[in-house]
Amino acid sequence: xxxxxxxxxxxxxxxxxxISGLMSLFFVLLIAYSLATxxxxxxxxxxxxxxxxLTSNPLFAAPGVRIMASNQFQVTVxxxxxxxxxxxxxxxxxAEVDFFLTSRDVIHGFQxxxxxVNVELLPGEISYLRYTFDKVGEFRLTCNEYCGxxxxxxxxxxxxxxxxEFARGSSAESASEASTATNPGExxxxxxxxxxxxxxxxxxxxxxxxxxxxxxxxxxxEGGRTYLPQLLLGGLQGPIEVAxxxxxxxxxxxxQLSDExxxxxLNYSLTAWDAPSDFQPYEAxxxxxxxxxxxxxxxxxxxxxxxxxxxx
Amino acid sequence: MVTTVVSRSEVALANPxxxxxxxxxxxxxxxxxxGGLLGPFQALNYAGINLYxxxxxxxxxxxxxxxxGVLNAIVFTTFFINGIMFYLPVREMNVKPNMAWMWxxxxxxxxxxxxxxxxxxxxxSNVLYTFYPPLQGSWGFYLGAALIVVSSLMVGFEVVRLRExxxxxxxxxxxxxxxxxxxxxxxxxGLASLGLVVSVVxxxxxxxLGWRSGVDPLLxxxxxxxxxxxxxxxxLLPAYISWYAFLPKQAGGELVSDSLARLAFLLFLxxxxxxxxxxxxxxxxxPAAWKMIHSLLTMFVGIPSLLTAFTVGASLELGGKRRxxxxxxxxxxxxxxxxxxxxxxxxxxxSFIFGGAGGIVNASFNLNxxxxxxxxxxxxxHITVGTAVTQTFFGMTFWLVPHLTRKxxxxxxxxLWTSWLWFVGxxxxxxxxxxxxxLGVPRRAHISNLAENLAGTYNDVLVPRILxxxxxVILLVALIIYFIVLFGTIxxxxxxxxxxxxxxxxxxxxxxxxxxIIKVLDNIYAWFAxxxxxxxxxxxxxxxxxxxxxxxxxxxxLW
Numbered sequence: 001x002x003x004x005x006x007x008x009x010x011x012x013x014x015x016x017x018x019i020s021g022l023m024s025l026f027f028v029l030l031i032a033y034s035l036a037t038x039x040x041x042x043x044x045x046x047x048x049x050x051x052x053x054l055t056s057n058p059l060f061a062a063p064g065v066r067i068m069a070s071n072q073f074q075v076t077v078x079x080x081x082x083x084x085x086x087x088x089x090x091x092x093x094x095a096e097v098d099f100f101l102t103s104r105d106v107i108h109g110f111q112x113x114x115x116x117v118n119v120e121l122l123p124g125e126i127s128y129l130r131y132t133f134d135k136v137g138e139f140r141l142t143c144n145e146y147c148g149x150x151x152x153x154x155x156x157x158x159x160x161x162x163x164x165e166f167a168r169g170s171s172a173e174s175a176s177e178a179s180t181a182t183n184p185g186e187x188x189x190x191x192x193x194x195x196x197x198x199x200x201x202x203x204x205x206x207x208x209x210x211x212x213x214x215x216x217x218x219x220x221x222e223g224g225r226t227y228l229p230q231l232l233l234g235g236l237q238g239p240i241e242v243a244x245x246x247x248x249x250x251x252x253x254x255x256q257l258s259d260e261x262x263x264x265x266l267n268y269s270l271t272a273w274d275a276p277s278d279f280q281p282y283e284a285x286x287x288x289x290x291x292x293x294x295x296x297x298x299x300x301x302x303x304x305x306x307x308x309x310x311x312x
Numbered sequence: 313m314v315t316t317v318v319s320r321s322e323v324a325l326a327n328p329x330x331x332x333x334x335x336x337x338x339x340x341x342x343x344x345x346x347g348g349l350l351g352p353f354q355a356l357n358y359a360g361i362n363l364y365x366x367x368x369x370x371x372x373x374x375x376x377x378x379x380x381g382v383l384n385a386i387v388f389t390t391f392f393i394n395g396i397m398f399y400l401p402v403r404e405m406n407v408k409p410n411m412a413w414m415w416x417x418x419x420x421x422x423x424x425x426x427x428x429x430x431x432x433x434x435x436x437s438n439v440l441y442t443f444y445p446p447l448q449g450s451w452g453f454y455l456g457a458a459l460i461v462v463s464s465l466m467v468g469f470e471v472v473r474l475r476e477x478x479x480x481x482x483x484x485x486x487x488x489x490x491x492x493x494x495x496x497x498x499x500x501x502g503l504a505s506l507g508l509v510v511s512v513v514x515x516x517x518x519x520x521l522g523w524r525s526g527v528d529p530l531l532x533x534x535x536x537x538x539x540x541x542x543x544x545x546x547x548l549l550p551a552y553i554s555w556y557a558f559l560p561k562q563a564g565g566e567l568v569s570d571s572l573a574r575l576a577f578l579l580f581l582x583x584x585x586x587x588x589x590x591x592x593x594x595x596x597x598x599p600a601a602w603k604m605i606h607s608l609l610t611m612f613v614g615i616p617s618l619l620t621a622f623t624v625g626a627s628l629e630l631g632g633k634r635r636x637x638x639x640x641x642x643x644x645x646x647x648x649x650x651x652x653x654x655x656x657x658x659x660x661x662x663s664f665i666f667g668g669a670g671g672i673v674n675a676s677f678n679l680n681x682x683x684x685x686x687x688x689x690x691x692x693x694h695i696t697v698g699t700a701v702t703q704t705f706f707g708m709t710f711w712l713v714p715h716l717t718r719k720x721x722x723x724x725x726x727x728l729w730t731s732w733l734w735f736v737g738x739x740x741x742x743x744x745x746x747x748x749x750x751l752g753v754p755r756r757a758h759i760s761n762l763a764e765n766l767a768g769t770y771n772d773v774l775v776p777r778i779l780x781x782x783x784x785v786i787l788l789v790a791l792i793i794y795f796i797v798l799f800g801t802i803x804x805x806x807x808x809x810x811x812x813x814x815x816x817x818x819x820x821x822x823x824x825x826x827x828x829i830i831k832v833l834d835n836i837y838a839w840f841a842x843x844x845x846x847x848x849x850x851x852x853x854x855x856x857x858x859x860x861x862x863x864x865x866x867x868x869x870l871w
Binding site for chain 1: 372596612618623685757762
């Protein structure tokens with residue numbers, strides 16, 4: 001190559017290098033400006049907690065929407081395989097929302113469609129962010145971090161309504177809450193089990209087995225009465241068949257619930273959906289005894305296989 | 313299969329390193345064949361078509377995705393790079409390598425592949441190639457992956473050692489350019505792999521064996537991304553070596569600036585590693601200020617790529633003009649568009665223009681929020697590692713495999729077809745996936761198998777999902793054609809005459825008035841020390857805090 005050719009290239013080289021540097025710098029300035037003016041939606045650590053302390057943490061004892069002031073809301077969500085609790089969040093347009101988010105088991109994602117809300121939910125970490133929804137509508141809430149076999153089904157909804165509609169809805173809700181609050185077992189079921197098994201107890205075919213219709217089969221089987229508390233305390237892992245559908249997911253352990261709470265939720269699930277007439281409700285002492293055995297999800301699966309259920 | 317291949321081929325006795333190189337690249341390419349064949353199933357999943365029940369050896373989409381990611385991104389890349397980033401500097405320096413050590417490295421890598429492969433195929437390790445705890449795979453998964461990394465460090469060590477040998481023989485000369493680039497890449501990888509090594513050896517392996525009750529998920533993620541971002545430069549820089557050192561020659565020109573090419577590699581050595589937090593913008597527990605610093609440093613690592621675009625572009629222009637091209641763009645037409653090796657690589661470079669631009673979006677702390685963990689991300693890395701890197705490696709094999717085996721390329725025409733189809737397929741895939749990502753479709757989700765009550769969730773995103781599905785079919789055809797060319801070459805009964813065996817296309821480089829600069833740049837260890845210092849500054853405060861405040865999580869197997 002000639003000196004002249006080289007000098008020409010070298011001149012453009014210097015220009016290109018300067019342009020590259022200036023462009024990068026410009027991008028950095030834009031990022032900094034945008035974060036400084038509207039960066040509140042970026043999640044930060046608000047604290048740390050272990051998953052077994054979640055129920056005793058005032059933020060997460062009953063996850064959901066709380067009205068803090070006239071236009072200020074607090075939303076707490078607990079993610080676990082494979083559902084958000086709560087899975088549906090209703091808020092009025094324009095509300096300033098403080099989100100507190102965490103996971104009970106593995107890493108999950110929390111992304112709201114059409115917004116910049118996008119958070120990694122780690123077990124042990126409580127994430128905090130602030131967001132104001134300025135459009136009415138229904139937005140997908142997705143878990144965008146792989147969390148296991150049914151990850152694709154871990155979806156929720158954020159429903160943003162007008163202020164007047166919200167006022168109507170929330171008064172109706174609190175009225176219905178008041179009427180159902182009489183049964184503590186139902187409360188526990190709704191806040192802990194319904195995300196997967198649905199409030200009706202019918203589950204989701206292929207993803208989460210039904211409780212309704214199945215729990216009585218379990219109780220009736222030989223050894224079934226001791227199996228049920230173990231199922232809640234230890235969780236369950238392994239391929240099972242319920243009402244003609246195959247499942248190969250995992251049920252997390254619910255050891256964090258007290259003996260009284262586990263007895264109450266079992267009694268609710270049994271009596272709400274056709275318990276036999278001679279059903280003797282579970283006592284807390286029975287659960288306490290079961291708790292001493294400390295079975296894990298695989299042990300519970302072995303126990304389940306010894307039940308001699310039809311179809312297995 | 314490979315055994316017969318190698319024993320039948322006449323590997324030149326004068327260069328025993330040819331045989332180990334061929335084994336490394338062929339094992340890598342066979343891994344890519346298996347991993348690549350799973351790709352169309354994933355693309356069709358995004359179009360809503362679920363074909364996994366027809367794959368008898370797989371239990372689920374997520375098992376297939378784990379296999380796809382590990383085979384393509386860890387096995388293929390490492391084996392192939394172990395081969396070329398050993399062979400090319402060795403031939404350039406003309407030194408005698410330690411062959412026993414190299415075969416040991418090959419055996420370690422293959423052992424790792426077998427152990428990890430068994431773990432994945434047994435359905436015990438569906439943790440995807442990011443293996444974030446507390447999802448827990450079997451110990452074989454972590455051990456296998458670690459052994460593959462160990463093998464690469466063995467090769468890197470040998471190349472760095474050989475440069476020392478060469479330096480002693482040539483005390484007054486600057487390191488030749490391919491060796492310079494290889495050594496800086498290996499040193500960068502040595503530093504970068506530290507995160508993964510610490511994570512596997514001290515946390516994941518003992519945890520999966522039951523010797524440790526739990527791991528801190530945030531710490532494990534941070535160590536993963538300490539390695540997980542620079543690993544993309546470990547994949548990319550060997551492709552850059554081909555673009556800088558070989559492509560100008562293949563286009564009929566020369567590398568227009570020797571010193572600028574070296575500078576680009578030094579910048580990669582400095583800035584590849586202290587940038588990992590830009591994969592963790594949405595993680596709580598890392599202070600926003602540190603995330604911003606990593607965002608800034610990631611912008612800097614874009615600069616050497618922009619330099620590369622200029623230098624390689626100018627070198628190709630020079631080539632086109634020497635072939636008779638006139639005017640501002642007339643030279644483009646004169647480039648060797650019938651040479652499959654050249655075409656594969658120039659298309660790879662074009663894909664990287666889009667890949668690089670998307671990378672700047674990913675690295676922007678604010679923009680990342682919209683696309684983090686969405687389909688955008690696999691869209692991005694299929695035109696970077698999946699095209700810029702993989703297709704450059706394809707292009708290299710079109711001369712390298714005939715060079716190593718002394719067999720003629722099976723068909724230049726088919727090689728041209730696969731190059732264009734791969735490019736078009738990947739660009740279509742990327743368009744579909746980036747588009748879906750912006751509309752909030754999550755990455756790696758089995759959306760063709762949604763629960764009944766959720767069916768139709770993503771029906772508002774139909775057009776880009778169809779694009780992704782179509783691209784899977786195009787890529788399947790491209791993949792099959794590529795392997796017809798590759799196996800057709802290897803199993804050919806024809807042998808090339810000595811004069812017809814392709815040489816390594818080392819380009820001549822322009823060093824006008826830059827001898828002094830090159831000497832300064834040649835103090836690689838001093839630059840390495842600065843790189844270590846930068847990593848310490850960027851990571852140490854956060855890592856100390858994470859190590860001293862761990863909240864342990866037990867393992868989960870949720871599949």
